[in-house]
Amino acid sequence: MTSVDELKELARRCRVHIINMVHRAQAGHPGGSLSEIDLLAALYKTQLRIRPDEPTWEDRDRFILSKGHASPGMYAILAEMGFITEEDLKSYRVLGGVCQGHVDMKWCPGVDFSAGSLGMGLSFGMGSAIAGRLENSERQVYVMLGDGEIQEGSVWEAAMAAAHHELGNLNVILDRNRIQNDDFCETQMRMFDIPAKWRSFGWNVKEINGHDMNEILKGLDFLSSSNDGPSILIAHTVKGNGISYMADNPAFHGAAPNDEQYHQAMVELGEVSA
Amino acid sequence: MTKMGATRDGYGEALLHLASNPKVVVLEADLGKSTKSLHFRKAHPERTVSCGIGEQNMLLVGAGLAASGYIPFASTFAIFTERAFEQMRNGVARPNLPVHVCGSHGGTHTGTDGSSAQSIEDLAIYRTLPNVVVMHPSDTVSTRELTIQLAESKSPSYMRTARNKTPVLYEGRETDIKIGKGIKLREGSDVAIIACGVMVSQSLKAADALEAEGIHATVVDMHTLKPLDADLIDELVSTCGALVTAEDHNIIGGLGGAVAEHLVSNTFAPLERVGVNDRFGESGEADEMLEVMKISTPYIAAAAKRAMARKS
Secondary structure (H helix, E strand, O other): OOOHHHHHHHHHHHHHHHHHHHHHHOOOOHHHHHHHHHHHHHHHHHOOOOOOOOOOOOOOOEEEEOOOOOHHHHHHHHHHHOOOOOOHHHHOOOOOOOOOOOOOOOOOOOOOOOOOOOOOHHHHHHHHHHHHHHOOOOOOEEEEEEOHHHHOHHHHHHHHHHHHOOOOOEEEEEEEOOEOOOOEHHHHOOOOOHHHHHHHOOOEEEEEEOOOHHHHHHHHHHHHHOOOOOEEEEEEOOOOOOOOOOOOOHHHOOOOOOHHHHHHHHHHOOOOOO | OOOEEOHHHHHHHHHHHHOOOOOEEEEEOOOHHHHOOHHHHHHOHHHEEEOOOOHHHHHHHHHHHHHOOOEEEEEEEHHHHHHHHHHHHHHHHOOOOOOEEEEEOEOHHHOOOOOOOOEOOHHHHHHOOOOOEEEOOOOHHHHHHHHHHHOOOOOOEEEEOOOOOEEOOOOOOHHHOEOOEOEEEEOOOOEEEEEOOOHHHHHHHHHHHHHHOOOOEEEEEOOEEEOOOHHHHHHHHHHOOOEEEEEEEEOOOOHHHHHHHHHHOOOOOOEEEEEEOOOOOOOOOHHHHHHHOOOOHHHHHHHHHHHHHOOO
16 A cells, blocks of 8 residues: 555656656646646556556556646656656657657557547546446546536536446546636636536535545545446646646646746755755 | 438448447437437447437547447437537547447438538548548448448448438449449449439439430449549549549538549549539428539539530
8 A cells, every 4th residue: 555655755756757848848738737646646556457567458447638738747657657668758749759748549658548629538438437337347437627628518418428327437536726728717717616516417526635645545535436426526726736836827837947947846846955 | 113212221220230249339319210320229228328419428438439449330410420520530530449420311412401400511521530431322232331341440430321212222232332442333435423422323313314315424333432442533534534523512522522632633534523512501302402402413414514525
């Protein structure tokens, strides 16, 4: 069993990878990668039934990063788990690289769905969950959605259908970081009572602090133990979490740090001394 | 009396035939009674997924199933597949997942529902997507055979079927039907008419009319628009030297567009395109619509003469 301290250290190393990737590429999406990374670290390390040396193992659990632009976070955890190498991380956004700008199942081992266009992953996850059920498999499907993403109408087509089909093996983690591309969600499109929306669509709902490792583990237990229908973990997070000047700052949804900011980030992550 | 049938019925028969393969699953968006997937649903409810009136979700549920080793057949009206075009592009075609989409009730031939239901651009838009096979068969038998062959295909596909009945052409000729291979239904050396879907039988009638005037026309059923049977087109250029395309589809980007694209980069021959002339339809019976759109038999015959007159 991985301890909370080990998970925190894993997430810290992933944050270092994330900053390295976007700094090297001078492009990409650090904000949503930093908000999701504690969740990804715990999910990959404690929940997913996967085989890094056999990424296409048919009976693996599926993880679908529907907010596919937050790819540095996923590449970081894939490297830590051994699906790809740390050297591969240098290929982020580089011609021919396994780390395409948005996660791509055709390019990167361990990626189950080619995302990048919002509002698609939950439908794909629903298909994956139906496949698991048809095979009487115990495998679970996890889909990570962004909060801005649920402004896409197609998310609600899938939410309604998944509950109709009582897909207890389908689980969503919502990265509720409150910021989208242009600005705060509250400014761009108010979403009112998000938990009530999912409940009214027939989902099991739990809310947690998405940066508190103890709460995350309880939340993941909730997902794996709720089998009477689809379940959603609404994780309240901070966009850019872990880097002071990125935290809760819409400017770092899709912007890379400059050299000076990069240095500061590495200091804050404990990689170098000030 | 010519035997008649609707291509959508051929699709329904094929799904039932394919049911013996446990990997075949059927997805519906509340139009199974119309697209004819309902027969599969009745026989195999456990492998039929109702997606409600939600086409965007349906296509990606298909992608998830295909990525897990299943062979999903998803159908709705041709026009409603179009609202899920980006799902088809990004979630199906791009990862090259064999999801088979059937758009029924395509073209102005759909009739009295009017322009909102008459997809005249479906073949064009799906033809622009890498990896996607695009088909528009002409009769129930070929629709059945092509659908059965799709289950063995590793590529995603879009197939348009039609609501209304057309003559059955291939009874007893099932082995002639292969994805990507056009079929010569009639041979003549003066002009070649290349048609798809409901326009194949119209083209055969046009060839009869031309024959009465001493003009010998070849008629080809080009049921697969992509991959296009380029070898056959090259052969027609050399044997006939003048071509006509005929389709119940916008003249932009469909069969006529596909043939024109091939010709300009290869052996050139005069080409006349019969199709919907970049306008929307209206309510009318199927036969009336072919007249209103100027794509019925006399228009095909006239186009054949124009093409022949342009031979150098």
